[in-house]
Amino acid sequence: MQPFLDRLEQLCQEALQQIQNAAEPTVLENLRVQYLGRKGKLTEFTGQISQIPQADRPAVGEAINRVKQRLTTVFQEKQTSLIPQPASKQFAFDRTLPGIPRPIGHLHPLTQVIEQICEVFKELGFVVVEGPEIETDYYNFSALNIPADHPSRDSFDTFYLEGGKYLLRSQTSTVQVRVMEKTKPPLAIVAPGKVFRPDAVDASHSFMFHQIEGLLVDEGISFAHLKGALDFFTKRLFGSQTKIRFRPHYFPFTEPSAEVDVSCLLCQGKGCSVCGRKGWLEIMGAGMVHPNVFRAVGYNPKKYTGFAFGMGVERIAMLKYGIDDIRLFFENDVRFLEQF
Ligand code: DAH
Numbered sequence: 001m002q003p004f005l006d007r008l009e010q011l012c013q014e015a016l017q018q019i020q021n022a023a024e025p026t027v028l029e030n031l032r033v034q035y036l037g038r039k040g041k042l043t044e045f046t047g048q049i050s051q052i053p054q055a056d057r058p059a060v061g062e063a064i065n066r067v068k069q070r071l072t073t074v075f076q077e078k079q080t081s082l083i084p085q086p087a088s089k090q091f092a093f094d095r096t097l098p099g100i101p102r103p104i105g106h107l108h109p110l111t112q113v114i115e116q117i118c119e120v121f122k123e124l125g126f127v128v129v130e131g132p133e134i135e136t137d138y139y140n141f142s143a144l145n146i147p148a149d150h151p152s153r154d155s156f157d158t159f160y161l162e163g164g165k166y167l168l169r170s171q172t173s174t175v176q177v178r179v180m181e182k183t184k185p186p187l188a189i190v191a192p193g194k195v196f197r198p199d200a201v202d203a204s205h206s207f208m209f210h211q212i213e214g215l216l217v218d219e220g221i222s223f224a225h226l227k228g229a230l231d232f233f234t235k236r237l238f239g240s241q242t243k244i245r246f247r248p249h250y251f252p253f254t255e256p257s258a259e260v261d262v263s264c265l266l267c268q269g270k271g272c273s274v275c276g277r278k279g280w281l282e283i284m285g286a287g288m289v290h291p292n293v294f295r296a297v298g299y300n301p302k303k304y305t306g307f308a309f310g311m312g313v314e315r316i317a318m319l320k321y322g323i324d325d326i327r328l329f330f331e332n333d334v335r336f337l338e339q340f
Contacts, residue, residue: 001056004048005063011041012067019074025082032075042068109340110210110329113317114192117212120236124229126188126214131175133194134166139174144253145292152252157197159207168196172213173253173310176289179215180297185304186218192313203325210313215289217299217306223256223288226307230286234262238320241268245280254287254308265319274319281319284311 015035022028035041045064052060107115118128131139146152159168175191191213199205216225227246234242242265246258261282264275271277286309291301314326321340323329328336 001052001060004045004052004060008045008063008067011035011045012070015041015071016074019071019078022078022082025079028075028078028082035071036068036075042071106340108329108337109317109321110313112340113313113320114210114212116237117233117311117313117316118190118192120233121188121190121214121229123236124188124232126190126216129175129179129189129191130193131169131172131178131191133169133196134161135169135174136166137164139177140167140169140171143177143293143296144173145290145296146252150252152250157199159196159198169193170197171195171310172211173308175213176215176253176293176308177297180217180294180299185299185306186216188216190214201327203327206314206326206330208330209326212311212313214309215306216308217289217294217304219304221288221305221307223307226286226288226309229307230260230284230309234283237316238262238265243269246286249285249287251285251287253290253293254285255290257285257287260284260286260309266322274322283316283319284309286310 015031018031019028022031033040037043042064046061049057049060049064118126122128140158141150141153141156142148146156156170158170161167172191172193172195175189175193179187179189179191192210194208195211196208199207201207214229216229227244231244234244241263243263245261247261249257249259251257259282261280263269264272264279264281266272266274267279269279271279275281286307289306289308294301294304294306314329317323317329318326
């Protein structure tokens, strides 16, 4: 019986050694089948029991069972050690936990103001259109009655591209021309978008800002229509108590031209620090479309008249929300943006 037990012990040691060395679950599983499987080595030993004298059989059977149990435990331990464990229980994946909520963003305050402004004009039947930010001299100046040697060009400081072949538009008035070229009157459009001027950045200036251009053309349009439209617009946007006034001004593409003021939103016209004690805040330029602009797009100025206006979106947003620095719009500080 002793040689039998010695062989059994040898088999056990050999198995333990191999289990110890197994570095992968598949290798371990092969070993398990080889030793503990139905046709495995231990089963072979059990089959040989019949060759042992009757009296020794119980002791041999016990020895085989002990080896079987030992190997089974060691296999199980090794198996768990081969499964990758999370670094710490604390970080174990728990699929029943709620997910990480992603904060939902919202429209930028300038986009919100652009939408509010366009909504008001949509009520009056205006259509929202857009034009390119990279333009030619023709659309930014010439077609708008600003010839090459015209002194008014000085007031439109401009970023030129490719040696002057193109430029970044310095005003959205360009869209007036682009729309009229393609459309026959009557038409009424508002055109929001970015404009660019080489200004030094400070609390009230930026090299890029937004404008909304308006244009309405039909037969028999007068300054009264302009006043009516802008009165409706300012009351809708700033409140029904808002008053407007028109101060004579000069723009090359309109005649007559005006700067449009609204009664100060803060002091309602009494005079405060926001309006510089004047009681009025300038919000846009406007006027009756110059006949030369109509000529440039092939409209008959004897048949058609129209009005146009242009406003700065940042300025209106600043007045509406009491923001005192234009840079806040572009710094992307969520503590600022979250307030809108
Ligand atoms: N384009 C002008 C500017 O950037 C604003 C403006 C004035 C637009 C009068 C107009 C207008 O359409 O009629 O300063």
